[in-house]
Amino acid sequence: MSRRPPEPVEVVKSRREAALARLVAGVPYIGFLGARFDRRGDELTAVLPFHPSLIGNPAIPALHGGATAAFLEVTAIIELAWTTLWEDMETGRIDPASEAFPALPKTITFTVDYLRAGLPRDAYARAAVTRSGRRYATVQVEAWQDNRARPFAQATTHFLMPEG
Amino acid sequence: MSDRLTEARAFMQTLPHAQSLGMELIEMGEGMATIRMPYDPRLIGDPATGVLHGGAISALMDTASGASVMSHPAAAAATATLDLRIDYMRPATPGEAVTARAVCHHVTRTVAFIRVTATDADESRPVAMGTGTFTLERLPAAGAQP
Numbered sequence: 661m662s663r664r665p666p667e668p669v670e671v672v673k674s675r676r677e678a679a680l681a682r683l684v685a686g687v688p689y690i691g692f693l694g695a696r697f698d699r700r701g702d703e704l705t706a707v708l709p710f711h712p713s714l715i716g717n718p719a720i721p722a723l724h725g726g727a728t729a730a731f732l733e734v735t736a737i738i739e740l741a742w743t744t745l746w747e748d749m750e751t752g753r754i755d756p757a758s759e760a761f762p763a764l765p766k767t768i769t770f771t772v773d774y775l776r777a778g779l780p781r782d783a784y785a786r787a788a789v790t791r792s793g794r795r796y797a798t799v800q801v802e803a804w805q806d807n808r809a810r811p812f813a814q815a816t817t818h819f820l821m822p823e824g
Numbered sequence: 825m826s827d828r829l830t831e832a833r834a835f836m837q838t839l840p841h842a843q844s845l846g847m848e849l850i851e852m853g854e855g856m857a858t859i860r861m862p863y864d865p866r867l868i869g870d871p872a873t874g875v876l877h878g879g880a881i882s883a884l885m886d887t888a889s890g891a892s893v894m895s896h897p898a899a900a901a902a903t904a905t906l907d908l909r910i911d912y913m914r915p916a917t918p919g920e921a922v923t924a925r926a927v928c929h930h931v932t933r934t935v936a937f938i939r940v941t942a943t944d945a946d947e948s949r950p951v952a953m954g955t956g957t958f959t960l961e962r963l964p965a966a967g968a969q970p
Contacts, residue, residue, distance in 0.1 A: 688868040689877035713844040724841035725890070725905040726883020733879045764870055767878040771909040 679749050679756035680704070683741050686761065690734050693727065697738060702746055706735040708783040715780060723778030728803065732785060732815040733770055736799040739787035740765050740819055763822035765797060772815040779805055783812070795821055828853065832891070842887050845880060849891065855928040857891035859884060862921045874918035878952075881922060882910055885940045885954050888924035893936040893958045896928045901963045903936065908956035916951045920944040928958075936960045 680699055684690055693714075698705045708714070708731045716724030741764055748754040754761070787801035797819045802811045829852060836842055836849045836859075845867070850858040861884045869877030886905055893903040916922050926940040935957055942952040 686871065687877065688866060688871060689879055692866040693879070713840045715840040716842075717839055720902075722904075724839070724883065724887075725908070726845075726879075726886040727841050729882040729886060729908065730877070730879025733882060734877070763872065766915075767912050769909065769911050770878060770882060771907065772882075772905075773907045774905045777904065 675749065675756060679745060679754075680742065682756055682761060683738055683745070686764065687734060687737070689730065690738075693730055693734065695731060695734060702742075704735075704739055704742060704786070706731065706738070706785040706787075708785070710781045710783075712780075720777070721780050723780070723783065725772075725774060725778075728774070728778050728783070728813050729770070729772045729815070731783060732772055732801045732803055732813060733767065733817065735785040735803075736787045736801045736815065736817045737765060737767070737819070739801070740789055740792070740797055740799050743789050743792065744821075765819035765821050768796075768818045768820050770815060770817050772813060774813050776810070776812045778812050781805055784808075793821070797821055826853075832895070836891075839887075841883065845883055847884060847887060850923070852891055852895045855892055855896035856926065857888050857895055858923060858925045859888040859891065860921050860923045863919050873915065875915040876918075876922065878910075878912055881912075881916065881924075881942055881952055882908070884922060885910060885924045885926070885942055885952065886956075888926035889928075889938040889940045889954070889956055890958060892926035892928040892938055892940075893931075893960065896931055896936065898931045898936070898960060899963055900936070900960050902961040903958045906935070906957040906959055908954055910952050910954040912952045913950055916942075916944045917946070922951060931960055933962070934960055 695708045714727040785803035791798045802814045804811045832852045833849045848860045867880040924942045930937040940954045
């Protein structure tokens with residue numbers, strides 16, 4: 661009995677990148693915000709490059725609370741969709757290039773805490789799926805800027821999973 | 825239109841993120857604020873349905889809530905969101921504007937409490953509802969020592 665040889669790294673990488681790109685492209689609002697996702701293996705980091713249109717009140721000037729909330733929310737939804745997709749993608753059950761992707765989860769409740777003012781510079785966020793069931797899932801997400809240990813906002817989101 | 829509303833509308837025009845989302849101040853005063861956001865394909869969350877992303881609705885509700893705090897008779901000099909919880913009851917109908925109405929229903933010396941509702945054209949069935957707390961920085965009282 662011979663083992664199947666491991667897949668070439670380029671194949672694995674391009675499959676994962678294609679799946680992530682397709683998920684992100686599926687949410688036009690992510691493009692509106694100007695956010696992108698960096699990937700290391702299965703770990704995603706959302707990046708929100710600073711842009712003047714993200715400012716709330718120029719007199720302060722800090723990131724708009726709504727921009728921060730939206731950044732946390734898209735990070736949570738992409739992390740959840742990515743985590744859900746991972747196994748099907750890795751086992752080849754879903755081909756990121758051709759087949760229809762599963763529908764995105766729907767937000768039921770979104771709770772955001774603002775811990776300090778968002779500075780006019782790049783922001784980063786990572787989400788973790790705390791609980792993922794057939795119908796409901798809960799995701800926690802944290803955003804920071806210069807210092808990983810000093811988050812400026814955090815959120816908890818409950819999602820309704822797509823049918824099927 | 826009252827001078828205060830004209831002034832508040834002009835102020836809204838200076839807020840970059842509110843502007844980029846196309847927000848328009850409809851009413852503001854006595855701890856209440858109404859802000860409208862037109863439908864815009866750039867703000868879609870799911871192209872399969874054309875429904876606006878929750879993040880855009882969150883941003884609208886946050887802005888209306890902050891405006892309600894600023895319009896409260898407590899005369900805040902500045903405010904910032906401490907927390908905001910939003911329940912999404914149904915998707916906003918694609919093509920329709922979303923309107924957020926916020927009420928600053930209680931203030932302490934340093935904290936303002938708000939409720940906010942978002943509706944589309946069918947005002948009898950809200951799209952989302954939220955509650956939140958905001959910081960309240962008061963103007964120094966007249967004659968007060970710094």
